[in-house]
Amino acid sequence: MSINGKVLPHTPLAVDFWQVRKCPGTRLFFLSHMHSDHTVGLTSTWSNRPIYCSQTTATLLRLKLQVKEQWIHPLELGEPHQLPLDDIGKERLTVTLIDANHCPGAVMFLFEGYFGSILYTGDFRYTPSMLREPCLRTNTTIDVLYLDNTNCDPNRTLPSRQRATQQIKDIIRSHPNHNVVIGLYALGKESLLLELAMEFKTWIEVSFERMETLKALELPDVFTTDTGAGRIRAVEQSQICSATMQQWNKEQPTLAIMPTSRPLVSFHSKVHVVPYSDHSSYQELEDFVAALKPTSLVPIIGNCVPESLSALLPGKRRHEILVPESVRHYMLNQPESQRSSSAHTRLHHQQRQHFLPLAPKGVIFESPLSKSRKSCEEACEPESLEQDASEEQMDTASSENGSILIDMSKNRPPDKNIKVLETCGTLLEWSLKIWYGQTQCVVANPPRTSLLQWRL
DSSP, rough: OOOOOOOOOTEEESOOOOOOGGGOOOOOOEOOOOOOOOOTTTOOTTTSOOEEEEHHHHHHHHHHOOOGGGGGEEBBSSSSEEEEEESOOOOEEEEEEEOOSSSSSSSEEEETTTTTTEEEOOOOOGGGGGGGGGHHOOOOOSSEEEETTTTTTTTTTOOHHHHHHHHHHHHHTTTTTTTEEEEOOSOOHHHHHHHHHHTTTTTEOOOOOHHHHHTTTOOOSOOSSSSSSSSEEEEEEEGGGGGHHHHHHSSEEEEEEEOOOOEEEOOOEEEEEEEEOOOOOHHHHHHHHHHHOOOEEESSSSSOOOOHHTTTTOOOOOOOOOOHHHHHHHOOOOOOHHHHHHHHHHHHHHHHHOOOOOOOOOOOOOOOOHHHHHHOOOOOHGEEEEEEETTOOOOTTTOTTTOEEEEEEOOOOOOOOOOEESSSSSSOOOOOOOOOOOOEEEEEEEEOOOEEEEEE
């Protein structure tokens, strides 16, 4: 799973980054929201360093990851909070949390201190109301903007969530005798479920695990774990595959809806992909950057942004950052418990090195089994999708029972005559598209032990 977090240079701060050994100078950690690609490395064993987040995220942090209460520091949104940057009370920073309009508890962080001002969006869906936040309305110059660039493709357009919600309602309304399955992640799009419950006057069926989260969020009482109680059911996206679609339709006519901005193509007549996104569209990113006029821009995902977005920057040079001496000492000094832990780790490592067996000499033969597994993994690697809870990075519907979705963004240019044949499950569906004039036959979601692809 990829890590969608950053250590902020020349500061003791990190956002959504939890690999302590890779950031030894970091002392203050900030969590933007509880999607799993932003909590990689954060577990119940976390200690010695405070975590700052919203109140909702703090609740989910205790519930889902069992992080100890003493390390969780929830902060109110919209209020400036002062935090120490050294051990002697000389240097402080001001941090303000702003609603990120992404999922329950998701926030942006505005940091202000000796380093200037840094706005870290985390995952967000831009709305003009964000610019009316007092902390952004006071002519604050943003020196560095860390930007959620999930949908940063100038060639793709996305509808508003209101329009996407209407598309989903229209699909459901055109299938009055069908049950409806909505493919979601563990957290997010609860507002969509609420709207569908009200529109169609039905309970929303959920798993016991999802119900635990919904209760913690204190949402309206439209959810149930009783099977058959409602017409609409929320499931994990990975559950939507050919085998489950066949099973559901044996019991009752069922259609599935995948609300995501990933460019997925469905090969099942009853699976509908709707471009509903909790991330900003490219046009929204342009509007946001043009309004803020940050001195510099850093993408949160990868390290590239389109030239058309960079062209919106004012072209000013950021001033050189001088780290105060007290902050440097703060970043160099480890907590006492951390020092003893590090000493124990070094001793253990030295002991292991002392008893390591001698390296073999001469020819080393690789077993046929491991060799075949390795070559298979290498073959599959270009086609594999990273496991992420981030909306546009999730390995959608990967299942041994067979995939019914193809992600056209994964190294697939605009195509002609792609023939897709599904061998897993009961579907046998062909779709003709063009791939630079070359006809191809591709097995959709092949078993993980092989990658079958033929050029005709």
